[in-house]
Structures are given as structure tokens and as C-alpha cells.
Amino acid sequence: MRYEVDEKGYYGNFGGAYIPEMLYPNVEELRTHYLEIIQQPEFQKEFHELLQNYVGRPTPLYRAERLSEKYNAHIYLKREDLCHTGAHKINNTIGQILLAKRLGKQKIIAETGAGQHGVATATVCALMGMECMVYMGKLDMERQRPNVERMRILGTQVVPAVSGNMTLKDATNEAMRHWINHPTDTHYIIGSVVGPHPYPHMVTLFQSVISEEIKKQLLKEIGQPNPDYVVACVGGGSNAAGAFYHYLNEAHVNLVGVEAAGLGVDSGESAATTALGKPGVLHGSKTLLMQTTDGQVIEPYSISAGLDYPGIGPLHAHLFETGRVQFVSATDDEAMNAGIELARTEGIIPAIESAHAIAALSKLELTQEDVVVVNLSGRGDKDLETYIRWGKY
Amino acid sequence: MKNRITELLSKTKKPVLSVFYTAGFPNLDDTEKIAIALETAGADMIEIGIPFSDPVADGPTIQMSNKKALDNGMTVALLLKQVAGLRSKVKMPIVLMGYLNPVMQYGFEKFFKDAANAGVDGLILPDLPLDEFEKFEPLTTSLNLSVSFLISPTTSETRIRKIDAISSGFVYAVSASSTTGAKGEFTTEQLAYFNRLKSYNLKNPFLIGFGISNYTTYSQACAYGAGAIVGSSFIQQISESKNLEADIHQFVVSLTTSK
Numbered sequence: 320m321r322y323e324v325d326e327k328g329y330y331g332n333f334g335g336a337y338i339p340e341m342l343y344p345n346v347e348e349l350r351t352h353y354l355e356i357i358q359q360p361e362f363q364k365e366f367h368e369l370l371q372n373y374v375g376r377p378t379p380l381y382r383a384e385r386l387s388e389k390y391n392a393h394i395y396l397k398r399e400d401l402c403h404t405g406a407h408k409i410n411n412t413i414g415q416i417l418l419a420k421r422l423g424k425q426k427i428i429a430e431t432g433a434g435q436h437g438v439a440t441a442t443v444c445a446l447m448g449m450e451c452m453v454y455m456g457k458l459d460m461e462r463q464r465p466n467v468e469r470m471r472i473l474g475t476q477v478v479p480a481v482s483g484n485m486t487l488k489d490a491t492n493e494a495m496r497h498w499i500n501h502p503t504d505t506h507y508i509i510g511s512v513v514g515p516h517p518y519p520h521m522v523t524l525f526q527s528v529i530s531e532e533i534k535k536q537l538l539k540e541i542g543q544p545n546p547d548y549v550v551a552c553v554g555g556g557s558n559a560a561g562a563f564y565h566y567l568n569e570a571h572v573n574l575v576g577v578e579a580a581g582l583g584v585d586s587g588e589s590a591a592t593t594a595l596g597k598p599g600v601l602h603g604s605k606t607l608l609m610q611t612t613d614g615q616v617i618e619p620y621s622i623s624a625g626l627d628y629p630g631i632g633p634l635h636a637h638l639f640e641t642g643r644v645q646f647v648s649a650t651d652d653e654a655m656n657a658g659i660e661l662a663r664t665e666g667i668i669p670a671i672e673s674a675h676a677i678a679a680l681s682k683l684e685l686t687q688e689d690v691v692v693v694n695l696s697g698r699g700d701k702d703l704e705t706y707i708r709w710g711k712y
Numbered sequence: 713m714k715n716r717i718t719e720l721l722s723k724t725k726k727p728v729l730s731v732f733y734t735a736g737f738p739n740l741d742d743t744e745k746i747a748i749a750l751e752t753a754g755a756d757m758i759e760i761g762i763p764f765s766d767p768v769a770d771g772p773t774i775q776m777s778n779k780k781a782l783d784n785g786m787t788v789a790l791l792l793k794q795v796a797g798l799r800s801k802v803k804m805p806i807v808l809m810g811y812l813n814p815v816m817q818y819g820f821e822k823f824f825k826d827a828a829n830a831g832v833d834g835l836i837l838p839d840l841p842l843d844e845f846e847k848f849e850p851l852t853t854s855l856n857l858s859v860s861f862l863i864s865p866t867t868s869e870t871r872i873r874k875i876d877a878i879s880s881g882f883v884y885a886v887s888a889s890s891t892t893g894a895k896g897e898f899t900t901e902q903l904a905y906f907n908r909l910k911s912y913n914l915k916n917p918f919l920i921g922f923g924i925s926n927y928t929t930y931s932q933a934c935a936y937g938a939g940a941i942v943g944s945s946f947i948q949q950i951s952e953s954k955n956l957e958a959d960i961h962q963f964v965v966s967l968t969t970s971k
């Protein structure tokens with residue numbers, strides 16, 4: 320089985336570039352240059368230096384003793400929560416801003432849901448002295464005020480998306496519209512492994528540093544690079560793509576993607592795309608999509624603003640269809656309980672997105688010998704309000 | 713039978729006015745009423761938009777009409793039924809325009825067949841990639857459906873020729889690198905782009921759309937292309953309408969005659 324993108328931008332049946340002609344030159348410019356630029360030794364040098372000295376990579380692979388005891392397995396946490404700005408998102412924004420500079424772009428736009436990708440984009444724009452505009456659903460701006468102010472402090476203009484339900488999907492629509500209207504001087508930094516080809520592949524490459532490090536770190540720690548399980552939450556799927564990437568062809572490594580079930584997969588208030596979605600086209604790619612029988616996109620729900628996207632990246636749709644990745648889901652309650660559990664057992668308050676990955680541990684049939692790596696994609700600072708409102712601690 | 717679009721564009725000496733409106737807007741069953749009023753008022757062709765929840769190529773006006781149409785309950789199946797009903801009541805070509813996902817869920821082949829059966833003459837699917845269309849081309853050709861693709865000011869000549877080759881009926885020349893919506897007057901760069909298109913002597917006639925909102929922009933588009941496509945400003949005109957026939961008549965007259 321092949322898990323790499325093909326020359327037309329497809330992962331099996333999913334992917335491609337389903338875009339109106341007005342976006343074609345922008346996307347085509349990127350498609351024809353991204354690999355060549357990313358492979359330049361000088362690009363790689365700058366990218367890795369920034370990841371090391373600015374982001375704080377490699378992030379630790381931490382053996383969670385008390386959690387291991389509790390689940391009766393060897394559990395390691397890949398500490399993406401320790402990245403500068405608090406999540407894995409910055410691995411991608413560093414890569415894309417370096418690419419944008421080399422393409423001669425002067426302005427950056429991005430979409431954001433919870434605000435993590437927006438903050439990571441605002442951060443690299445400040446770092447590079449580039450003008451930045453972030454679209455954010457008006458509702459999300461109200462829900463995630465601290466991140467809105469963080470972006471503003473960093474000098475970014477935060478633009479409320481007032482169309483649709485005023486959340487992540489609508490912010491993405493607005494960013495795409497802005498890009499249509501500004502085809503030459505602007506680069507659009509998409510925040511996950513979604514969008515038209517080459518975005519899913521490009522973002523995967525930038526995030527693949529996660530599994531590259533896990534391999535080296537495990538080799539040192541247990542004498543071999545491969546665990547029995549790698550577990551990651553899936554919104555659009557960028558942290559999962561990064562954590563899975565170097566294991567895709569290691570058939571003995573079980574890969575587990577955890578989606579947000581919201582109030583329950585069948586409750587009507589959910590974001591579990593593989594359980595509820597069908598193949599469709601949104602935001603430039605063919606992928607699994609939550610939609611009505613008439614092909615209208617359904618607004619997903621999760622307590623975690625970073626997981627309530629109605630689709631998943633085309634790579635994940637392919638990994639689901641081929642069975643390479645096992646997809647499970649965790650409800651709001653399960654995730655919140657898992658977040659509190661991690662805080663109490665390991666002294667780490669996770670992002671609620673990442674808490675979904677922790678919640679999956681109880682759903683796996685682990686044995687005493689199993690080595691499990693959980694990708695802890697972000698820290699819980701941004702979610703303090705939600706933890707407080709949840710209250711059960 | 714000849715395709716009505718090809719017929720229209722090969723016969724007429726005067727430029728063509730094509731009007732875009734969203735199916736199911738302002739009210740669910742206005743599709744037929746609007747079509748008849750447009751033909752009566754002097755429009756030459758209609759493009760009926762299939763509403764979608766996420767119209768990324770559209771500005772605020774058409775976003776609004778899409779949302780309202782969906783709230784009203786418009787679907788692909790219902791639209792095809794409405795078109796079948798109105799087909800015998802107007803002579804002009806009927807084009808359906810829509811984002812890919814609703815069409816994909818309906819089923820591509822079923823959609824092409826049902827559209828042709830309903831009396832649809834042409835299709836515009838802006839986010840359908842050219843090479844994805846290739847596999848459907850024999851079917852749409854056999855159904856006598858024209859399929860028009862978009863070009864924009866940033867489309868290269870090589871690509872314009874490729875798009876022209878695969879399109880039938882007409883090529884849709886988007887006037888600016890922009891989403892849909894009225895923008896005021898055309899700039900000299902836009903006029904130069906229209907002129908460039910004209911000089912290519914494409915296989916298909918081209919119609920200019922996006923940003924046409926008054927007599928000046930309408931007549932400029934007609935001076936370069938085979939005609940003009942108007943959408944957002946028409947939708948604005950009918951969105952608050954208390955008398956569709958009268959307002960549509962007034963719209964067409966004011967768009968096509970100098971003051």
C-alpha cells in the first residue's frame with residue numbers, strides 16, 4: 320500500500336485540487352515550487368535552526384510513569400505542548416513562512432478556530448516582519464478572547480468571519496475568498512493537512528519532524544525506534560499526520576487517530592468525521608466530509624474548538640479507507656475527564672484537543688509489554704476557561 | 713437538435729445578456745417566475761445557481777442568496793424538477809451553475825442525464841478540475857450539454873487555450889481576480905485583458921462576468937466579449953422585491969440602455 324501523495328495530488332481516492340480558476344495561479348505557483356524549495360539545503364538549515372532555537376525542538380519524549388502504571392503499559396508522551404506558543408502548529412507556520420519569503424510574498428493570511436494556528440502564524444509573521452491577517456469566526460473570537468489578544472499583541476489584524484455559523488469552516492471560507500482577491504502578493508498559511516494539493520502534503524512534511532524525533536528518542540530509550548502504538552487526536556489531522564508519518568510503512572506499529580465525538584457520535588452534536596462523513600469536496604480537496612444527503616456541509620460540534628472541523632485531511636481519509644489507521648472517538652466528557660486525569664497523574668494540563676488522545680488509552684486493549692506514544696499536541700493554557708466552566712475537578 | 717447556447721451565440725448579431733440567479737431565492741418556488749420575467753424583459757440566457765453551504769468564490773450578496781435558498785429548502789432534485797416545469801415556458805438557454813459537492817452527492821452521471829432530460833443546455837462547475845472532467849466529456853457531449861469553464865485575468869495563454877479546447881458553448885471570462893460582487897467601473901488593466909482575450913480568436917465565444925453592475929460595465933463587456941453575465945447586482949435588485957416582474961423588467965432596461 321502506498322501512503323505518499325501521487326503526482327496529481329491524490330492519496331488513493333482522496334485529495335486533488337478542486338478550486339475555482341481564480342485560485343489556480345496561486346495554488347499552481349505553490350505546487351510547482353514547494354518541493355524544490357523545501358529540499359534546498361539552505362532552507363532545511365534555516366528551518367531546523369528555527370525549530371531548535373526558536374520553537375525549542377526536539378520536544379521531549381517523556382515516559383509517563385504514573386499513567387503507565389494506571390494503564391498497565393509503557394506510555395510515552397511526545398511533548399508538543401512544550402513548543403513555543405503551546406502547540407505543534409508552529410512547526411508548520413515556520414516552514415510555510417520560510418517558503419512564502421522565498422516565493423517573494425509580502426503578506427500572510429491564515430484561518431484559525433481555537434486561535435492556536437492564528438497565534439502560531441502571528442508569531443512567525445512578527446519574527447519575519449511580515450504583514451499578517453487572520454480570519455476567525457466571530458463566535459470563536461468571543462469564545463477564545465485571550466488568543467485574539469495574543470494575536471493582536473503580536474501585531475496581527477484579526478478579522479471576524481461573519482458568514483455561516485461564524486466558526487472555523489467559515490473562517491477558512493473567508494481566508495480563501497481573501498486569497499482569490501489578492502492573488503499575487505499574499506501567501507495563505509493553512510493550519511492543517513487540509514486544502515487543495517499541495518497543502519496536505521506540504522503541511523505533513525513540516526509536521527513530520529514529530530515522528531522523526533520519536534524514532535530517534537525511542538531508539539535511545541528502549542533500544543528500538545518503533546512503538547506498538549502511536550495515538551494522536553485528529554481535527555484536520557496535522558499533529559496526527561506528523562506523528563504517524565515515519566511509521567506509515569512500519570506495518571507493526573498500530574496507528575490510532577482520535578476524533579471528537581462531542582456529545583456522542585449519534586447525538587447530532589459531533590465532529591467524528593470518519594464515523595459520520597462521506598466522500599465530498601470542501602476547501603479544495605476531495606475527502607471525508609460531514610454533510611447532508613444533498614451535499615450541504617454540516618456544522619460539527621466539539622467542546623474543543625480545534626477539533627470541530629467537518630472534514631479531515633485527504634491523507635487521513637485514505638488511511639481510514641485502507642485501514643492503516645484505526646479511528647476511534649472520545650466524547651466531551653471522556654476528553655475532559657482525561658484532561659483532569661493527566662493533570663492529576665503527571666502534572667500536565669493538556670489542550671482539550673490533546674486530552675481526546677489521552678481519552679483513547681482506555682479504549683485500546685493494551686498489554687503489559689506494549690509501548691504507546693501519545694502525541695500531546697498542545698498545552699491547556701488556552702483552555703483554562705473551558706476547564707473552569709467544566710468545573711468537575 | 714442543436715444546443716440552444718450554440719444556436720444563440722452563433723445566430724445573434726447583438727451581444728448576449730445572461731443573468732445569474734440563485735435557485736430558491738428569494739422564495740423557494742421563484743425559479744420559474746424569475747426565468748419568465750427575465751425572458752420577457754429581454755434577457756437572452758439564464759444561469760441558475762445551485763445553492764451550497766460554502767460558496768468560497770462568492771462575495772456577500774451571493775453568499776446571502778445561497779444561505780436563504782438553503783433555508784428555504786432548495787435541493788438539486790427540486791431544482792431539476794423546477795427546470796423541467798419551466799422548460800416549455802421559455803425559449804432561451806438554461807445553464808446550471810454550482811459548486812461540485814451537491815452535484816457529486818447527487819451523482820455525476822445521474823446529474824448530467826437528469827439535467828439534460830429536464831431541458832438544461834449548459835453547465836458551469838467552477839471547482840471541477842479540467843482533468844476530472846475529461847472522463848465525463850463523452851457523456852455530456854452525447855447528452856448535448858455544453859460545459860463552460862472559467863478563465864481569470866491571471867490565467868496564462870497556454871491554459872486559456874486548454875480551457876477553450878475542453879469547453880463548449882462558451883468560455884466564462886471572469887473580469888477580475890476576485891470573488892463575485894459589484895465593483896464599480898472596469899480598470900484599464902481589465903480592458904486590456906478583455907482585448908487580449910479577443911485577440912486569441914478562441915474556438916468558443918467568451919462571455920464576461922463578475923463585477924457587471926450598470927450600463928457602463930455592461931456595454932464595455934459587450935464591446936469585447938460575446939456578451940455579459942450579471943449576477944450579484946441582479947440578486948440585490950430582487951432580494952427585497954415586492955413585485956418581481958416589474959423590478960426585473962426595470963433592472964434589465966436600466967442595465968442595457970444608456971441614460
Ligand SMILES: Cc1ncc(COP(=O)(O)O)c(C=O)c1O
Binds near residue numbers: 558698
Ligand atoms: C493543541 C491542538 N491539537 C490539535 C489540534 C487539531 O488540529 P490538527 O488535527 O490539525 O492537529 C489543534 C487545532 O487547533 C490544537 O490547537
